[in-house]
Amino acid sequence: MKILILGAGVTGSSVAEALASEENDIVVIDLKEELLLSLKERFDIATVTGNAAHPSVLEQAGIHHTDIVIAVTDSDETNMLACLIIKALYSRPKTIARVRAIDYLTHPHLFSPQGIPVDFVISPEQIVMESIRNLIDFPGVLHISNFVGGLVRLFSVKVVENGFLTGKKIIALKERFTDGYIRVAAIFRQGLPIVVDGQVVIQTDDEVFFVAPHKEVRQVLKELNKLEPPLKRIIIAGGGHVGKRLALALENDHHVKIIEKDPLRARKIANDLKKTIVLLGDCADETLLLDEGIEGTDLFCAITNNDGVNIISASLAKNLGARKTICLINHVAYSKLLPNTGIDVVVLPNQETLGSILKHVRRGDVQQVSSLCGGTAEAIEAIAHRGNGVNSVVGRQVNAINLPEGVVLGALIRNKQVMPIHHDTVFEENDHVVMFAIDKKLVASIEKTFQPI
Amino acid sequence: MTAILTIVHIFGVVTMGFSGLMLTCFLTASIAKDGAQHAFWLATAITFLVGLLMYLPTLRMKKKVSRKAGFLLVAVSWSLISVFCTLPILFYFPQLSFIDAYFEVVSGLTTTGATIFSGLDDLPMSINLWRHELAWVGGMGIIVFAVAILPILGIGGMQLYKAEAPGTIKESELPPRIAQTAKALWQTYALITVVCLISLRLAGMSWFDALCHAFSTMSLGGFSTHDKNIGFFDSVPIEIVLIVFQLLAAMNFASHYLTLKKRSLKPYLKDMEARALLLLILVSCALVTLVLWQAGTYPDFLTTLRYSTFNLVSIATDSGFASENFDSWPIFVPMWMLFLSCIAVSSGSTGGGIRMIRTIILMKQARLELFKFIHPAAIKSVRIGDHVIPNDIVTSVMGFIFLYFISIVVLIFALLISGLDFISAFSAIIACFNNAGPGLNLVGPTSNYSVLTDFQTMVCIFAMLLGRVQIFSIVILFVPEFWKK
Numbered sequence: 001m002k003i004l005i006l007g008a009g010v011t012g013s014s015v016a017e018a019l020a021s022e023e024n025d026i027v028v029i030d031l032k033e034e035l036l037l038s039l040k041e042r043f044d045i046a047t048v049t050g051n052a053a054h055p056s057v058l059e060q061a062g063i064h065h066t067d068i069v070i071a072v073t074d075s076d077e078t079n080m081l082a083c084l085i086i087k088a089l090y091s092r093p094k095t096i097a098r099v100r101a102i103d104y105l106t107h108p109h110l111f112s113p114q115g116i117p118v119d120f121v122i123s124p125e126q127i128v129m130e131s132i133r134n135l136i137d138f139p140g141v142l143h144i145s146n147f148v149g150g151l152v153r154l155f156s157v158k159v160v161e162n163g164f165l166t167g168k169k170i171i172a173l174k175e176r177f178t179d180g181y182i183r184v185a186a187i188f189r190q191g192l193p194i195v196v197d198g199q200v201v202i203q204t205d206d207e208v209f210f211v212a213p214h215k216e217v218r219q220v221l222k223e224l225n226k227l228e229p230p231l232k233r234i235i236i237a238g239g240g241h242v243g244k245r246l247a248l249a250l251e252n253d254h255h256v257k258i259i260e261k262d263p264l265r266a267r268k269i270a271n272d273l274k275k276t277i278v279l280l281g282d283c284a285d286e287t288l289l290l291d292e293g294i295e296g297t298d299l300f301c302a303i304t305n306n307d308g309v310n311i312i313s314a315s316l317a318k319n320l321g322a323r324k325t326i327c328l329i330n331h332v333a334y335s336k337l338l339p340n341t342g343i344d345v346v347v348l349p350n351q352e353t354l355g356s357i358l359k360h361v362r363r364g365d366v367q368q369v370s371s372l373c374g375g376t377a378e379a380i381e382a383i384a385h386r387g388n389g390v391n392s393v394v395g396r397q398v399n400a401i402n403l404p405e406g407v408v409l410g411a412l413i414r415n416k417q418v419m420p421i422h423h424d425t426v427f428e429e430n431d432h433v434v435m436f437a438i439d440k441k442l443v444a445s446i447e448k449t450f451q452p453i
Numbered sequence: 454m455t456a457i458l459t460i461v462h463i464f465g466v467v468t469m470g471f472s473g474l475m476l477t478c479f480l481t482a483s484i485a486k487d488g489a490q491h492a493f494w495l496a497t498a499i500t501f502l503v504g505l506l507m508y509l510p511t512l513r514m515k516k517k518v519s520r521k522a523g524f525l526l527v528a529v530s531w532s533l534i535s536v537f538c539t540l541p542i543l544f545y546f547p548q549l550s551f552i553d554a555y556f557e558v559v560s561g562l563t564t565t566g567a568t569i570f571s572g573l574d575d576l577p578m579s580i581n582l583w584r585h586e587l588a589w590v591g592g593m594g595i596i597v598f599a600v601a602i603l604p605i606l607g608i609g610g611m612q613l614y615k616a617e618a619p620g621t622i623k624e625s626e627l628p629p630r631i632a633q634t635a636k637a638l639w640q641t642y643a644l645i646t647v648v649c650l651i652s653l654r655l656a657g658m659s660w661f662d663a664l665c666h667a668f669s670t671m672s673l674g675g676f677s678t679h680d681k682n683i684g685f686f687d688s689v690p691i692e693i694v695l696i697v698f699q700l701l702a703a704m705n706f707a708s709h710y711l712t713l714k715k716r717s718l719k720p721y722l723k724d725m726e727a728r729a730l731l732l733l734i735l736v737s738c739a740l741v742t743l744v745l746w747q748a749g750t751y752p753d754f755l756t757t758l759r760y761s762t763f764n765l766v767s768i769a770t771d772s773g774f775a776s777e778n779f780d781s782w783p784i785f786v787p788m789w790m791l792f793l794s795c796i797a798v799s800s801g802s803t804g805g806g807i808r809m810i811r812t813i814i815l816m817k818q819a820r821l822e823l824f825k826f827i828h829p830a831a832i833k834s835v836r837i838g839d840h841v842i843p844n845d846i847v848t849s850v851m852g853f854i855f856l857y858f859i860s861i862v863v864l865i866f867a868l869l870i871s872g873l874d875f876i877s878a879f880s881a882i883i884a885c886f887n888n889a890g891p892g893l894n895l896v897g898p899t900s901n902y903s904v905l906t907d908f909q910t911m912v913c914i915f916a917m918l919l920g921r922v923q924i925f926s927i928v929i930l931f932v933p934e935f936w937k938k
Contacts, residue, residue, distance in 0.1 A: 292828065
């Protein structure tokens with residue numbers, strides 16, 4: 001597939017990285033040549049320097065043969081305008097645009113063929129905000145993402161010493177939970193996936209992924225003794241897009257404080273937020289944290305743009321007595337530093353963003369993709385179609401389809417109902433299937449299985 | 454020089470306008486044959502001629518009014534036009550001193566409602582009409598003043614006016630041009646006055662009394678055609694009608710305008726000042742009624758409720774009607790009423806004092822300061838509803854309130870030094886400064902301001918003018934920088 005990426009920023013480069021390793025032809029356009037040069041050095045891609053909304057630049061990048069355009073420049077307006085121009089002049093490519101401003105997002109009909117013809121609008125800050133919000137709603141989980149419009153949730157917990165899960169075989173768990181509805185999707189041991197079968201014994205410090213209907217998540221966590229007391233007093237470090245949205249979403253039923261170091265930005269968010277206490281200062285300032293009662297704080301969310309600041313302030317907060325810390329990290333490499341810092345949960349915004357873009361790039365009828373564990377694993381939601389391919393899953397039993405080893409069936413949703421999965425369950429037309437691939441390379445075979453034609 | 458001539462030109466127009474107003478009283482006098490025809494005829498002629506003399510020679514001076522000239526114009530119009538307005542009264546009562554006549558007129562134009570006349574019931578009809586017309590025009594003037602003049606002077610500009618009534622005044626909702634806004638508010642004012650007139654007639658007043666009282670109710674003036682004020686009528690329906698219309702007049706007229714235009718009550722709900730005003734009045738009525746009931750001032754509860762409610766609303770809204778001698782009530786009650794008169798009315802209404810919006814802003818600012826003791830690093834703004842009040846507006850509000858208190862203290866001392874007792878001096882200044890009307894003791898509801906010496910009367914006149922033009926526009930004339938080229 002030929003893919004054109006507009007913008008070589010953080011998102012643009014990680015999309016390029018993810019897609020370049022999947023046999024796609026990638027062209028990246030950006031104004032800054034030095035960004036493009038460093039991208040070119042690392043990956044097998046082509047680049048064009050110039051304004052991403054100019055037709056001449058687009059043509060130079062081969063817009064005529066492009067299948068998908070992903071507009072992720074820093075400017076909402078450039079992204080939207082580029083999509084408009086591409087539809088008007090070249091009409092062929094599917095367009096995906098990143099739009100941040102809530103002002104635009106509150107008018108969904110704006111992005112219609114009559115308005116600005118963007119096929120898929122993505123809003124990474126919103127996605128990141130929602131995933132942090134989920135972590136706050138379900139204290140104790142390390143990761144949680146929604147599938148099939150929120151009907152099914154994939155979540156992971158860390159196994160503690162002498163906990164409920166320690167030393168259990170997976171087969172024993174299956175007896176414990178409502179049969180067929182709740183499944184163990186994967187286990188990561190020391191950061192590496194292990195193949196799940198009934199005989200695997202869960203050990204301390206494993207990260208166990210479950211797939212469960214959304215209503216059951218709380219129950220499951222309770223049975224695992226994982227549901228911690230609710231997080232009420234929250235300090236957010238960083239008043240950027242994500243921080244502000246998070247505060248806005250939480251301020252009505254939590255005590256939220258937000259620390260921002262830029263006076264102008266602090267003033268602005270103070271005017272936009274009604275109940276949140278906006279503090280001007282450095283989020284790694286020990287005195288400020290102590291003054292604001294860090295030891296009585298349930299959750300410290302370090303979500304500035306700077307990974308270093310996030311790691312330092314989150315571990316400082318943990319040290320000073322914050323019950324729990326969440327840390328946002330853009331560079332996946334840094335996540336390896338974290339086990340020694342005491343930071344509880346790491347959020348990788350690139351993965352979240354990547355997932356929201358990837359689902360539109362996937363070939364089969366794929367509804368959603370979640371990148372997990374630093375991008376090595378993926379969770380996929382696909383729709384089963386009859387089609388005429390020999391690989392079609394419709395009409396076949398679960399144990400008759402040849403999913404490769406390392407792909408686990410997580411959940412089956414038929415007519416918006418979560419169905420139990422047994423060995424003899426037969427797939428039907430329009431079934432939504434949630435799968436977990438412990439290695440990204442297995443994704444291609446899943447796509448093939450669910451390709452409509 | 455051209456600036457002065459421009460002021461003279463505009464002032465000429467205003468003067469001729471007032472001669473037209475005198476003409477209506479002349480017609481009334483002629484029809485009623487009340488003996489004041491001569492006085493009004495002479496006054497109308499003189500006022501018109503002087504106005505014409507100022508208007509014609511300066512015809513070419515139609516320059517835009519500069520800010521400085523604007524301040525001057527405000528001070529000059531309020532104080533000098535009052536001189537012309539004394540003419541009919543002086544011609545009719547040759548023995549009356551100019552100071553007293555001037556007090557009466559300023560009291561009308563500033564909608565204060567304090568009087569030096571006794572024997573109101575026996576005054577010629579036309580003179581009584583004149584007093585009430587002055588109050589009504591004064592009330593109208595204040596609305597225009599707030600919408601049209603203050604912004605030109607840049608006292609916070611239109612932003613201040615808008616900031617003073619956040620939630621109500623949205624740029625998109627009021628007409629875009631100042632002149633249109635002023636017109637819309639005038640029409641609203643006139644319309645409600647007509648409704649008030651009809652309601653008072655239905656409640657049992659004569660047409661003439663109803664007209665006069667509608668004028669002084671909607672302007673929150675407080676003049677009456679009777680010495681015993683509203684007590685003369687001794688009628689519950691009249692008191693209820695007056696309570697309702699005084700409360701309406703104490704609200705922002707922009708809210709009334711929007712309500713009429715949209716035919717929905719939503720503007721009132723969004724009007725934070727109106728909500729605060731009603732709540733404050735309700736709580737105060739309950740409190741005052743209980744105090745009076747406990748003190749056994751009146752034999753039964755309903756009578757207590759009736760008198761406390763009417764007199765409290767009347768003083769709190771700065772109108773200054775009285776149906777009972779509240780001077781003889783336990784001192785807490787009249788003091789509380791005077792306190793309310795300082796803060797209760799809305800911006801954009803015809804009342805005076807600090808105005809509710811400034812009170813709210815100041816209280817929120819005080820809370821913010823306390824909040825900052827606990828969270829020194831916090832960034833927070835004063836917020837009213839969804840609106841954030843910019844810091845410079847908060848500062849100008851604090852500046853206003855400081856000037857307000859300083860002015861009151863200085864004026865009280867001026868009365869004390871002239872030998873007046875404390876309660877009279879204190880209540881007279883508070884009542885005049887807030888344009889409420891009756892004070893306590895010597896200047897209480899059963900007495901009037903004619904007992905004051907000329908010096909004391911002048912102090913009270915100054916207090917009324919200062920309070921009416923929101924202090925700044927007069928005080929600025931005493932700042933040396935103002936007169937430097």
